[in-house]
Amino acid sequence: MDFFDNHTKLFGAAFLLFLVLTVFVALVPAINNEKNNAPLPGFQPLSDDAVKGKALFVANGCVACHTQQVRNVDMDKMWGQRPSVAPDYAANERTDLWRNTATLMGTERTGPDLTSIGTRQPSKEWNLVHLFNPRIVVKESIMPAYPWLFEVKKEPSQEDVIVTVPERYVKEGGILVAKKEALQLVAYLLSLKQTELPGGAPPNGMVSTFLYKKETKEGSEETSANPGPDGSALYATHCQACHQPTGEGLKGAFPALKGSEIVVNDNPELMLNIIINGYDAREEFGVMPAIGKNAELKPDEIAAIMNHERTSWGNNARKLSGQEVSKLMDAIKQLPNQ
Amino acid sequence: MSGLLVPKDERGLITHVAHHAALPFVARKKSAQVRPKIDPELARLILWYIGCATFWLVFGTTVGEYVGIKFVAPDVDEVSWLSFGRLRPVHTNAVFWGWASLAMLGLGHYVVPRVSNTQLFSTKLGWYALVLINVTVFSGTLCLMAGINNGGGEYREYIWPVMLPFAIGLVLTLYNFVKTIANRTTKEIYISNWYIVASIIFGITITVVAYLPFWQNGLGETIIQGYYMHQGVGMWFMLFTLGIVYYFLPQQLNKPIYSYSLGILAFWAQILFYTTIGTHHFVFSSIAWWLQTVAIVGSAGMIIPVVAGTTNFVMTFKGAWFKVPDSYTLPFFLTGIVFYFTGSLQGTAEAFRSTNLLWHFTDFTVAHSHLTMYGIICFFLWAGIYAVLPRLTGLEPPQITVGVHFWLALIGLLFYTIPLMYGSTLRGLMWMEGKPFIDSVIFMAPFWLWRAIGGSLMWLSHLFFAYNMYHMIVSSVVIDIRETAFEAIVQENND
Numbered sequence: 001m002d003f004f005d006n007h008t009k010l011f012g013a014a015f016l017l018f019l020v021l022t023v024f025v026a027l028v029p030a031i032n033n034e035k036n037n038a039p040l041p042g043f044q045p046l047s048d049d050a051v052k053g054k055a056l057f058v059a060n061g062c063v064a065c066h067t068q069q070v071r072n073v074d075m076d077k078m079w080g081q082r083p084s085v086a087p088d089y090a091a092n093e094r095t096d097l098w099r100n101t102a103t104l105m106g107t108e109r110t111g112p113d114l115t116s117i118g119t120r121q122p123s124k125e126w127n128l129v130h131l132f133n134p135r136i137v138v139k140e141s142i143m144p145a146y147p148w149l150f151e152v153k154k155e156p157s158q159e160d161v162i163v164t165v166p167e168r169y170v171k172e173g174g175i176l177v178a179k180k181e182a183l184q185l186v187a188y189l190l191s192l193k194q195t196e197l198p199g200g201a202p203p204n205g206m207v208s209t210f211l212y213k214k215e216t217k218e219g220s221e222e223t224s225a226n227p228g229p230d231g232s233a234l235y236a237t238h239c240q241a242c243h244q245p246t247g248e249g250l251k252g253a254f255p256a257l258k259g260s261e262i263v264v265n266d267n268p269e270l271m272l273n274i275i276i277n278g279y280d281a282r283e284e285f286g287v288m289p290a291i292g293k294n295a296e297l298k299p300d301e302i303a304a305i306m307n308h309e310r311t312s313w314g315n316n317a318r319k320l321s322g323q324e325v326s327k328l329m330d331a332i333k334q335l336p337n338q
Numbered sequence: 339m340s341g342l343l344v345p346k347d348e349r350g351l352i353t354h355v356a357h358h359a360a361l362p363f364v365a366r367k368k369s370a371q372v373r374p375k376i377d378p379e380l381a382r383l384i385l386w387y388i389g390c391a392t393f394w395l396v397f398g399t400t401v402g403e404y405v406g407i408k409f410v411a412p413d414v415d416e417v418s419w420l421s422f423g424r425l426r427p428v429h430t431n432a433v434f435w436g437w438a439s440l441a442m443l444g445l446g447h448y449v450v451p452r453v454s455n456t457q458l459f460s461t462k463l464g465w466y467a468l469v470l471i472n473v474t475v476f477s478g479t480l481c482l483m484a485g486i487n488n489g490g491g492e493y494r495e496y497i498w499p500v501m502l503p504f505a506i507g508l509v510l511t512l513y514n515f516v517k518t519i520a521n522r523t524t525k526e527i528y529i530s531n532w533y534i535v536a537s538i539i540f541g542i543t544i545t546v547v548a549y550l551p552f553w554q555n556g557l558g559e560t561i562i563q564g565y566y567m568h569q570g571v572g573m574w575f576m577l578f579t580l581g582i583v584y585y586f587l588p589q590q591l592n593k594p595i596y597s598y599s600l601g602i603l604a605f606w607a608q609i610l611f612y613t614t615i616g617t618h619h620f621v622f623s624s625i626a627w628w629l630q631t632v633a634i635v636g637s638a639g640m641i642i643p644v645v646a647g648t649t650n651f652v653m654t655f656k657g658a659w660f661k662v663p664d665s666y667t668l669p670f671f672l673t674g675i676v677f678y679f680t681g682s683l684q685g686t687a688e689a690f691r692s693t694n695l696l697w698h699f700t701d702f703t704v705a706h707s708h709l710t711m712y713g714i715i716c717f718f719l720w721a722g723i724y725a726v727l728p729r730l731t732g733l734e735p736p737q738i739t740v741g742v743h744f745w746l747a748l749i750g751l752l753f754y755t756i757p758l759m760y761g762s763t764l765r766g767l768m769w770m771e772g773k774p775f776i777d778s779v780i781f782m783a784p785f786w787l788w789r790a791i792g793g794s795l796m797w798l799s800h801l802f803f804a805y806n807m808y809h810m811i812v813s814s815v816v817i818d819i820r821e822t823a824f825e826a827i828v829q830e831n832n833d
Contacts, residue, residue: 004602005526007519007535014536014609015543018573021613022547026565029629030558037556059485061423061495071622073695075770086624090556095489098497100551101559102489107619109699112775135413140780142409148418211622212695236774 037090040195045091046188053188055095056181058102060146067106067113068192074210078237079113080194081296083210088195111143118193119294122278123286125253126242127186128163128178136165137250138241149182164252228322229301231308238291239305247313255285258313268306268320272328275302299326367666367737370728377457380447381730383464385811387444388723390472392807394436399797402429406793409786419483427495428482434493434570435504436475438711441719442578443467443511446534448726449585450515453530454522463514470507474500491548491563493570498549505545512538529601533581536605540573557625564616564625564633571711572612579718580604580647583671586722588654590667596653604646611639618689621698637689644682651675666740670721673748677713684709695770700762701782701789705755712751712796720747720803727810735806743802750795753788761785 003009046054057063070076072083092103121127126137132150134141152174156162161178170176178186236245239257243249247258257263262271276292292302300322310317345352408414408422418424451458458464478496481487487495494501515535519527548566588595595601614636617629652675655662662668684706688697697703720743728734761782768778 007516007527010527010532011516011535011539014532014605015539017606017609018536018540018543018613021610022543022565025614025629025632026547026562026616027553029626030553030561033557033561033626034553034555058487058490059424060418060421061426061482061487061490063490064423064426067699069620069623071698073622075695075772076622078772078775084624086557088624089560092559093555094551098499099487100489100491100494100549101554101556103556103559104490105560105620105623106490107492107699108701108703110701111779133413138776140776142412142779142786144408144412144422145416146418146421147416233774233777236776240774240776 033086037086039091040087041198042195043087043091044191044193044195046191049184049187050191051188052181053184053186053191054102056149056185057104057188058095058099063102063104063106065106065108065110065143067109068103068115069105070113070115070194072209072211074213076113077210078295080116081294082194082197084115084194085197111141114189114192116192116194116294118190120289121241122190122289123242123254124186124190125164125286127189128161128182129165129250129253130241131182131185132163132165132176133169136169137244139245146182146185149179149185151177151179153177164250229298229304231304231306232312234297234301234305235308238295238297239309242286242288247309247315252284253286255282257309258315260315263309264315264317266318268310268325269328269332271306271309272302272325273332275305276329276332299323299329302329364738364741365663368664370725370734372732373729376448376730379461380451380458383461383468384444384447384726384730387440387447387464387468388727389807389811390468391437391439391441391444391719392804394432394440394475396800396804398429398432398437399793399800401425401432403790403793403797405429406786406790410783410790418485424483424485427487427492428479430493431478431482431495432475433711434575435471435478435496438575438715438719440468440471441723442575442582443471445582445586445719445722445726446511446515446578448730449530449582450534451518453524453528453585454519455524456518456521459514459517459521463510467507467510467514470503470510474502474504474507489559491559492567494548494563494566501545501549505542505549508538508542508545512542528585529595529598529605530581530585532602532605533577533584536609537574537577537581540569540577544569544573560620560623561617561625561629564619566616568616568619569613571707572608572615575711575715576612577608579715582722583651583674583718586667586725587651587671590665590671590721590725591654591658591661593654593658596650596656600646600650604643604650607639607643607646611636611643615640615689621689621691621694634689634691637686640682640686644679644686648675648679651678666735666737666744667721667724669744670717670724673744674714674717674721677709677717681706681710681713696763696766698766700766700769701758701785702762702766705758705762708751709755712747716747724806727807731810733810735809739802739806739809743799743806746795746799746802750792750797750799752792753795754792757785757788757792761788 003013068084070080070082070084076083089103089105092101094101128150130137130143131146133145133147134143135145150163152170153160154174156175156177161183163176163178165176242254243257244254247256249256262274265271274288275297276290278290278293279288291297297305303320303322303325306325307319309315311319404420405422405425412422447458447464474496478500481497481500482495486497488497496504512535515531515538519531519535544566548562553562584595584601615633617625617633618637621630621634623630651671655672662672687693688702688706724735724740762785765778765782768781769775
């Protein structure tokens with residue numbers, strides 16, 4: 001055909017087709033999204049430290065392993081209270097003259113999603129220890145260590161933030177101190193929280209529910225055979241990073257549950273309250289997040305966690321039923337929030 | 339023979355006798371066909387392209403190998419410049435823009451003038467482009483290791499001042515190639531040149547779209563990212579490489595391509611469907627649902643160009659299968675074709691919503707990208723390189739090390755990808771069941787070890803490839819008998 005024998009026409013046509021498609025599947029949707037998008041009313045802009053922390057997050061390529069998107073599918077429920085929506089990303093703008101926008105949604109989840117890490121793990125102490133070497137708090141972690149964000153000092157000054165790590169990690173006589181970069185990075189991580197939707201509903205046209213829910217089989221045999229939620233798995237998901245698989249916690253950072261007065265107490269009220277609402281009353285330990293509330297744990301899930309803690313590592317307290325926990329939870333809800 | 343005089347031995351019949359005939363350890367393959375010499379200026383340029391590409395291959399996969407080891411031994415070093423998050427893009431960008439792009443362009447500089455039956459418009463432009471692209475990869479590597487990157491979007495981690503020379507290099511190459519084609523002495527434009535020139539046009543387009551700041555805020559960045567990363571793979575690497583195959587495969591089989599029309603169908607279908615599929619990397623994200631659906635439909639549509647292309651290549655083999663065992667280039671082509679079919683269809687399979695539940699965010703993606711970028715692109719490029727270099731230099735690589743290269747690369751790739759696909763499928767199931775995340779990390783450990791083992795074999799194969807390159811360029815031990823004979827005759831006549 002003559003058309004194909006003319007290089008201008010041939011390559012012109014190919015370019016035109018490609019360009020038209022590009023406009024329709026990339027440029028128009030992208031510009032449209034930019035125009036019709038704004039942060040949610042409750043959105044908190046990043047603090048100055050968090051902005052610098054985000055730059056460090058980008059510079060060190062953390063996005064290679066950590067996503068920041070809660071997909072609208074049931075399996076992503078563990079990463080946030082609701083699916084991410086476009087306004088969650090609206091505040092991301094071009095970084096500077098040299099660098100592009102960083103929405104940091106990611107494509108790979110070698111490590112956990114970080115959309116709401118600030119809610120899930122609000123303890124500055126934990127995050128610092130974890131950054132210095134993740135294997136101190138999570139033995140099996142394969143995350144890189146970031147020792148260059150810390151320094152060892154003989155005599156730290158008053159303003160220095162001291163990070164307590166096991167002795168073998170610090171050369172003799174020194175004290176590990178967080179550099180300002182480590183604090184900035186942690187400030188960024190702690191700022192990662194999901195903004196509540198106004199009135200709990202997403203803007204028009206956005207999927208707000210989790211799809212592909214797990215099918216619960218209704219058959220009577222199934223339910224009687226079902227032993228209920230797995231306490232040790234829930235413990236691994238929600239508690240283990242701080243309190244450790246051994247229940248011994250970490251000296252100077254996270255309290256032991258093994259032999260803890262609160263855990264083995266016959267009256268489970270205080271323990272339950274801490275699990276649901278979190279705890280930050282003792283200075284020597286890191287902040288405990290409101291696990292129950294954040295993860296929207298159900299009474300029998302909480303009961304399973306509590307029973308696991310009350311009967312493991314030599315602890316020997318009575319087991320609680322889901323009903324008992326449910327009743328206590330109602331009572332706790334009446335209390336003023338601390 | 340019994341006299342005292344030293345016998346005259348002009349032909350080396352006495353002095354050059356091999357006393358130890360080597361045992362035939364492996365089957366001897368046919369030597370490359372002797373072809374008319376090509377312009378030495380152009381030959382030098384192409385050698386440099388492929389030489390630089392080889393350097394970036396060895397460098398980039400050394401980094402990749404090291405990054406793979408970090409999954410098994412995360413505390414292997416504590417240097418910020420060598421941390422995982424910084425080295426990973428060093429690896430991907432070096433093998434993309436350094437190795438594959440330069441190797442493609444090198445082969446392109448051979449194919450484009452050849453099928454136009456004319457001279458390359460300008461070797462000078464070729465040299466400029468080569469230098470510019472090397473500048474990009476070199477400075478980009480340093481920047482990434484120093485922690486300077488563009489914001490984390492895959493394959494556009496280089497900041498714009500770093501990527502700019504690359505883009506200029508592509509523009510120069512486009513001009514050079516189009517001018518060459520304009521000077522062609524054939525009436526039609528051979529299909530290779532459709533693919534090659536189109537891929538350069540698209541490569542420039544996506545780079546411009548990806549780096550211009552006007553549509554990059556909020557989710558716009560993600561939409562452009564999906565578009566860019568996938569067009570980079572499909573419209574730049576895949577299209578260009580197909581163009582190379584359309585020239586070298588028929589030439590190595592010594593028969594015409596099975597169907598010109600299938601090639602044309604695949605060309606237009608690839609543009610139509612491939613351009614739309616970027617968002618399939620963000621299924622279930624907050625990008626508009628309709629755009630996700632378009633991407634999924636486009637991914638399914640990719641079956642058309644893939645089946646058309648594969649059919650075309652396989653049918654070209656028809657009646658010439660017997661040539662495969664005799665050739666050291668055809669096994670590379672054949673492997674590339676097998677992965678072109680399976681790898682591309684795997685991409686389609688991954689795009690659906692149901693499969694996304696299982697595989698998205700796991701290492702299945704990593705396995706897929708290696709099956710395609712390595713199984714398809716690298717094998718095709720090696721095939722082309724082993725076909726063209728003996729023509730440029732008259733030197734052939736030692737056949738045994740070509741065989742070692744082939745088998746190490748192939749077995750390494752399978753060791754790398756199969757355990758990774760199996761493990762990450764089960765990991766996806768663990769996530770769907772709501773198992774603790776750290777359990778899924780512990781579970782992956784043996785599969786990551788397999789990846790490191792497979793990666794080591796692949797890396798080793800590249801050392802053999804580099805060794806073969808050396809033999810095809812530098813070694814001058816092998817004497818071209820015809821050339822020497824002609825020289826001798828010329829000399830005799832002059833005497």
